[in-house]
Structure formats: structure tokens, C-alpha cells
Amino acid sequence: MAQQLPPLTWLRSFEASARHLSFTNAAAELNLTQAAISKQVKLLEYYLREPLFFRKPRSLVLTRVGEAYLPKVRDAFERLGAGTEEVFGHRRSEVLTVRAAVGFSVNWIAPRLYRFLGAYPKTPVRLVSSVWGDSFDTDRFDMDIQYGSGKWSGFLSDRLTHETVTPVCSPALLKGAAPLARPDDLAQHRLLHVIGYEEGWADWLKAAGAKGVNAGQGLQFDTSILAFEVARSGAGVALGRSSMTAPELMAGTLVAPFDLALPVKEAFYLLRPAEGRAHPDAAVFRDWLLAEAASDPVNRRNLSA
Secondary structure: OOOOOOOHHHHHHHHHHHHHOOHHHHHHHHOOOHHHHHHHHHHHHHHHOOOOEEEOOOOEEEOHHHHHHHHHHHHHHHHHHHHHHHHHOOOOOOOEEEEEEHHHHHHHHOOOHHHHHHHOOOOOEEEEEEOOOOOOOOOOOOEEEEEEOOOOOOEEEEEOOOOEEEEEEOHHHHOOOOOOOOHHHHHHOOEEEEOOOOOOHHHHHHHHOOOOOOOOOOEEEOOHHHHHHHHHOOOOEEEEEHHHHHHHHHHOOOEOOOOOOEEOOOEEEEEEEOOOOOOOOHHHHHHHHHHHHHHOHHHHHHHHO
16 A cells, blocks of 8 residues: 655645745745744644754754655655656647647658758747647647648648659569569559558559559558558558658659659648637747748649649
8 A cells, every 4th residue: 555645735845944944935935924834844743743843933953853854855856846847848838839740740840840940949849749630639739730631620721732642662672573664563562551541542543544453452551651661671562642752762762663643632731720829939830831841842843743
């Protein structure tokens, strides 16, 4: 059975009084009356059945028990404070908190973030990754980046990407036992699917005129990062969205075996509440994201196609 602890308010009054060796100064620090501090310390002493202070006319002196107990109490408060900071960090009102799908965070935001940090070094931002695109929790996040049609009730949205989809795979599959020369050759390979997208393999295969390819076969993943990792290993072919495959294609870790890049209606959008007070740094980060999106060569190419 866990040992019962005295109330934290009593312990806080004891710690402050021991630090100042004064009930009056402890009361000023804790915004209480001197009488309240004195009473809480007395209750603690009664609870512990040991005196913690010698009361002098104008000061306090710790007893031996008080001297032994003080570092334990102080350490406990320090650990509690450090643990609270570690788990919860700065409060939402202090730091702009932006949530985004993990694939978009890694493949689109991360390679560009150094420019925001260089332009606004004193503007703290907390980036939180999501997998399933849960509903926008306005109590936890100031802005959210989601994939969809651009219409979310109660929220304003700014389009960040203009997407096309095309198969991507390891360069090794171009020369393997079943080389990818035509869309029909996908029948000999495992298709890799990312859950949550409305437009997928069936749309691309139809546009490519592929015959005999089962659009539903293969493996499913909850993030594009996992699908791309499996594709890099040569274990299948992923259907990549242009905003997220660009770094992989430029690095050569993935290749696009076919020329067809099919435009899709869905895109990544920046969401913010339509009502209520915005975070002071929200406009700065929004303007930066929109400027990055406007200068993105992939977006420009897809818009002009």
C-alpha cells in the first residue's frame, strides 16, 4: 500500500519558510497571510508528530528533524517541476503549436524549416506529428495541416500543395526479374497502399490503361514514410504524392518508372479556427508556409501542367 503523504500546500509552506527562515517572507512569496503559513506548518508538524522549527521572537531555526526533512521536500518539488516541464513543455499560449501528418512533416516541412528558423530565430514553434488525421483539437493545437478537399466546418484553410500521384520504387526494380517497363508490369509486383487517401491506385491504373492489375492487392500502411521505406527496399511499388516524393526522387533513392503523373483533387491544407483569438505567432508561420508553397517548384510544375 502506498504511504499517505501530507498535503502539498503544507509542504510548500514548510519549504518556503525553511528557505527564508521566516513565516512572513514565506507568506509574501506564496501570496498568503503569515497566519495561514504558520497554521499550515503547525498542521504539518502535527501530522508528522515532530517539530520542524524552533520559534524565536524574530526568526525561525530548523530543528534537526527539519534540517533532515528539508532537502527531501525540496528535491521532491524540483523533480515534480522537471517532470511537468518534460511531459507538458511550455503552455500552448506561449509556444505556437502546429500539427501535421508525419509524412508531410518529414518530407516537406523539415527540409524547409531551417529557413524559418533563420528568418525568425526568436519565434518558438512546436511541431507535433499525427498519423490518422484526427479532428482539429483547438485546445491542443493552434494550427493543423491535413490532407483533404479543403473544406472543414468551422475552420479556415489555405492550400499548400497541388498534387499528382505516380508509382515510385527502388531503382533495382527497373532491371530485376520482372522489370517495370509498362504499367501492365505492375501485375508482377506488390502494390503499397497508404490508408486515408481517397484517390489511389485504382485511379492511377485506370488513367494509365493498365490491364490485369489488381488495384487492391499488396500491403497497407498508415503513413507514407513506411510505404516509401518498403519501396526503397525493393519489396513493392508505392503510389507517391508529388509533395512527398520529391526529395526521394531527387536523391535517387526512389525512381518513377512511368511518365504518367496523375493530378488529384486532394491536397495538404493549413487549417486554423475561424473564430477565437489567434496565437500571436500564427500569422508569421502561416505567411512563411504560404510563401514556401508558392515557391515550391513541384507546385509550380503541377499548376502549369
